[in-house]
Amino acid sequence: MNDDANATTERGTGSVPARQGSKRNDLTAHYSASQLRSDGWNRLKNATARLAQRQSDGKSRREQLAHFEVTVERLLDELDPIESYWAFPGRHAMDQLRHMFVQREYATLAHTVGRVTRSLMSDSYRRRHIHLIPTDDEEEDDRGADTAEERARARPYFEVMIVDDLSPHQEHTLRASLRDKRRAEDPFVYEGVVVGSFEDALIGVLFNHNIQAVVVRYGFPFESRHDMPVLKRYLNRLGDESFEDIPPEDLGMSLAYAIGKLRPELDVYLVTDQSVEEIAGKACENCRRIFYNQEDYMELHLNILRGVTSRYRTPFFTALKDYSRQPTGVFHAMPISRGKSIAKSHWIRDMGDFYGMNIFLAETSATSGGLDSLLEPHGPIKRAQELAARAFGARQTFFATNGTSTCNKIVVQALVKPDDIVLVDRDCHKSHHYGMVLAGAHVSYLDSYPLNEYSMYGAVPLREIKHRLLAYKRAGKLDRVRMLLLTNCTFDGIVYNVERVMMECLAIKPDLVFLWDEAWFGFARFGPTYRQRTAMHNAQTLRERFRGGDYRAKYEAWKAEFDKLDPEDDATWLDRPLMPDPDAARVRVYACQSTHKTLTALRQGSMIHIHDQDYKGKVEEAFHEAYMTHTSTSPNYQIVASLDIGRRQVELEGFEFVQKQVELAMILREKIATHPILSKYFRVLRAKDMIPSGFRESGMEAYYEPGHGWADIWDAWAGDEFVLDATRVTLEIGRTGLDGDSFKNQELMDKYGIQINKTSRNTVLFMTNIGTTRSSVAYLIEVLVKIAQELEERLDDSSDFERDLHDRKVASLIEDLPPLPDFSRFHxxxxxxxxxxxxxxxxxxxxxxxxxxxxxxxxxxxxxxxxxxxxxxxxxxxxxxxxxxxxxxxxxxxxxxxxxxxxxxxxxxxxxxxxxxxxxxxxxxxxxxxxxxxxxxxx
Missing domain, CATH: 3.90.100.10 (Orn/Lys/Arg decarboxylase, C-terminal domain)
Known part of the structure; x- marks a missing residue:
């Protein structure tokens, strides 16, 4: 998963890279390197402050001072290798800190560490240059300079990773050369961070979320100078490719390809001493430019800015801002346009005070004047949708202002004719059921595996799907089966193996259309682990695979063995993986996402993503009609603009935000599992609780177990039939004696203002998102502790009758649960x-x-x-x-x-x-x- 891309522990045995000869970091207490980095700097700040205080006291015994010296040295050793992948404070700053420590300049060391820590925690280093040691004309305390006005004026900051094996002097010269090319008119500001090997580059793009571009030079080795066994796991995440035996002249191209798989949003620039014409024909999609030999630093600088600008662009949001500044006269609809009906009012001026005037200045029904029509886009909305398609890996993307409920109906109407058979996950969102009614589909419901003890369903096993397709094949109805419709991930966090489902279904019905309801999974594109379970990623993967000669050879070998088996025997189809014929299979994949649910967008802002080989020839006109049928002729432009701006955000910082989102969910798991009173009344459901063992081929049971530490979940996400989305934290509350609905309303919402929207009979679901903060997680833990303490006190004061009543309520919630019924049948x-x-x-x-x-x-x-x-x-x-x-x-x-x-x-x-x-x-x-x-x- 995304933050698992930063995870460096494997049941307590992992490590963070360390310089040769230094102590290796122990991450059993940390889920990720970013978490270790943040906590490490705070611990170093406290330790250096104590060390400086002990030195200044003059009364401390030598052994007391030595104790703090050992602590500071250990913390420096832990942070030193991590900082080699960041421009701030970076490797040079760590050398300075170590020099201060060796020279016993403890007061200066404490002051400098404090400045660095404050800058990292406040992100002030992104807004201005931070001098480690203040100059004479600089304020000693940099906290007061961080004003709102300064933040508004500041240009966005990012970092550029340069891959080359350089000496410290060469590195300094290279970074200075790029810094000298800065101009006042540049829209952004960046700093360079230099890494020295293929492995360091991979670890860098996974550790450092500030990186927006990578400059791959020539002459670097494969192996890192650090001792980093954890990298072997990272390399495994690139699939079946092996990079260790690459000829030196091919390392640059291979590295660009590998970075594209891990973080496809990054721009890669190649600098080579080979024939650029020959390399250009082999360059991967994310390689924006190839420079020959000694590059022109100004040209490189301009290309780096241009690449980030292409992601920063928001065509419709910009057009709407420009429109709002134009003087116009409104003589058609919408009295609220330009805020006129509010400004004239004596009774609703508080509406203008509450919302501010910009939202009304941008409110219009016009499709001209620099704007565009959502129903027939040709201008900024069209360009915004094209940028969204690029960001989410789709061939076409369409915005919707009526939520994913409408998106689902649009796709179904566009693809399904009356009497077509559609295989549908029975416990999917109600919009799908109503969509089947509108389309006139003949519905074939698929049952998910039940989780009776928690009154919830899991997901539909692949064996069940294949069995149903085979039934239609034997009944002579397979030609009528049009679509498979599944929810990924489910509300409770069960995630399908999308690639396996589509591969094996296409082996039975090569033209099957897939509609993946990703209403709660829009963020998944922006994390390396999550991405491999998304519809658009796997559509592109299958498309490329079916075109390749390697797959064709494997298919022919598989087919030769398969043809020896009895095709009428169910076991032939159900008990082994199936491979589709590359000449017959058509990749036809649709995904509907509630952008507003998991990313930044206004309520009801959603997207339809399409990767359909037959879209242009068979679907485009029908899709247009379905889109016109369900889309309002008066769409809310504020929602459209928010989709545009939300796309910009995830292309530039989605990796960072999703990383932190997962990290916070993991911290919540750990705290509940290890807190004595919380673990008495609450339990976070683990993968083994929500996914039967037969669907967990990796054997992974939990993300975190007290006494064992963190699990490496990559193998599970790469191969298991079902996995659990870590951002969904399902809390079993049966031991409190309260059902889910009562716990939600009486405890969480009414008393403490904590909002959730999913409960079952004995569980409540907490979801972290890209807006979740560490303080909000801390508040939730605090609230749960208060609830548990209140319950503890109430039980201590209870009579025997009251305690017996509580025990009976607990039993009814944990033991006496009704089994979930399967779909019966149609009359x-x-x-x-x-x-x-x-x-x-x-x-x-x-x-x-x-x-x-x-x-x-x-x-x-x-x-x-x-x-x-x-x-x-x-x-x-x-x-x-x-x-x-x-x-x-x-x-x-x-x-x-x-x-x-x-x-x-x-x-x-x-x-x-x-x-x-x-x-x-x-x-x-x-x-x-x-x-x-x-x-x-x-x-």
Whole structure:
């Protein structure tokens, strides 16, 4: 995962690179190198302050002073190798600090370390140059100079990694040469950091989130001068490629390729002494420019700025800002445009005070004057969508201002015709179910594996998907199967092996369309580990793989062995990996993302990403019509602009933010697991709790275990059928005696203002995001401790009767949970092909049949009417969607037969909300006469 890209421990045995002869860092207490770096500087600040104080006292015994000297030296040893990958404070500063330490200049050392630490914690080094030792005309305390005005004037800062084997003097000259090329009109400012080998370059782009460009020079070795066994794990993350035996002349190109796999957003510039014309034809996609031999530093400087500018550009946001500054007269719609109706008002001026005027100056329904139409984009919106496609690895990207619910319906309508069969994850978002109704699809529901003890579902096993496709193949209906629709990742954090699912499904049906609902997974593109489980990344991967000769050879060998097996035996297909025919398989992949849920965008800002080989020839016109059908003719331009600006952010700092997001979730896991009172009443669900062992081929059980430390999860993410998104922290709360909904409202929200939006019977879900801070995690831990302490005190003061009541509540939440019901079946009136053949149903027909009230009646669960009807053998068929919340998935859809298991599950749930169910009336179901008429009409 992204911050796992920084993780350097493997069950307590990992290490951070250290210089030869120095002590190796022990990271058992830290999830990532960035966490170690931050904590390391704070510890060094405290240690040097104490050391300076002891020296100035003059009364300390020598052994006391020696104790602090050992501590400071150890901390310097820990930070020294890490800082070699950062421009600030950097390797030269570490040498200065060590010199101060050796010379016993402890007061100067403490002062300098304090300045560095404050600059790192406040990010002030990004806004101005920080002198390690203040000059005479510089303020001693740099904290006061960090004004809002200065921050507004400051240019964005980044770092450029230069890969070359240089002496300290050569390194200083190179960095100074680039710094001398700065101009006042430059839009950005950067500093260079020099690393000396192939391995150092890889570790640098994973450690240093400030890096935006890499200059790869020639003549550097493969191996690092540091002792870094952890790098072997990083190299494994690049896939099957081996880089150790690369000829020296090919190291530069190979490094550019490797960096592109780890961080595709980075610009790479090659400096070579070989034929640039020959190399240019082999350059990878992220290589922006090749320079021959001794580069022109000004040209390199300008290219670096130009590359970052291309990501910084926000076509529509900029156009909207420019429009808001123009003097205009509004003589059509929208009185609120330019804020006129607010400024004239005597009664709603507080609205203008609250929001500020810019939002109203930018509010318009105009599509001219430098703006654009979302429905027919040709200008800045079109360019903004093209930049988003580049950022997210798509062929086409479309913005949506109605949320991902609308995106899902657009894609389904564009691709699915009436009577097409669609395989759908049954516990997916309700928009998909309604989308099936609108499209007229024949729905074939797939059941996820149940997590009965937590009242939630996992995800759909690949074996189940393949089994269903084979059933349609044998029934002669495979040509009608149009789409596979899955949620990745699920609300609870279960993530599919996207590559494996698409590979094996294409082996059975080569033209199958995939719709991946990534509503909660938009951030995943910007972390090396997460990226490999995203739809767009794997679409591109499969496209390239099917074109390659190596895959074709492997396929031919696999096919020769497969043809020897019995094709009618299910085990032939289900018990071994399948490989699609590269000549027949078509890569057709769609992903819908709620940008506003996981990245920076206004509410309802979403994107549709497409990588479909047949889009231009088969889908483009239908997609355009579907987009026009569901998109408002008055889209909110503020939402569109926020999507544009959100794309800019993740291209330039998504790696950093996602890295920290994962790190904070890991810290939360650790603190809950190791805190004595928290671990008594709460437990974070682990991978082994949420993913059965059969789907965890790596054997990884937890990200963190007390006494064992952090697990290296790369192997799990690379190969397991399902993995757990670390940013989702599912907390089991059954031992508190409160159900999830009560815990959410009575404890977290009402008392402490902590917002969450997902609970189950005995769990609550906390999600970190790119806006989460360490202080917010600390506050959550503090609140959980208070809740646990209050519960502890209440139980201590309880009578025997009260304690027995609490124990019974706990048992009902932990032990007496109803099993989750599977999808039963569609009634025969809405089936075509016979009950025993295939399970799809015409949900649209059932949905609109219920519009006539005479076709429906209510059967009450409370007075026994419903039980009596089922007891006499009646097939009770739902006419509506029935959705208990929590858990929030439909347990009945129109046309579905009510089973005894579903009825028992509804009775066992003590939730307040069951959408579609009216307790005073009962379940709305079809009359027997309506079903008979529907069956007759079908025939």
């Amino acid at each position: 025969d009136s809405f089936r075509f092909g016979g009950r025993e053949e295939t399970p799809e149903g015409d949900m649209r027909r059932a949905y609109f049949l219920s519009y006539d009230g005479e076709n429906c009646e209510y059967l009450n669960m409370a007075d026994g009417t419903l039980d009596a009807e089922m007891a006499r053998g009646r097939e009770v068929v739902s006419s509506t969607f029935i959705i208990p919340y929590p858990p929030g998935f439909p347990i009945l859809v129109p046309g579905q037969v009510l089973s005894r298991e579903i009825l028992d599950f509804m009775r066992a749930l003590d939730v307040k909300e069951i959408h579609g169910y009216r307790p005073e009336l009962g379940l709305r179901v079809f009359t027997e006469g309506a079903l008979e008429a529907a069956a007759a009409k079908k025939n």
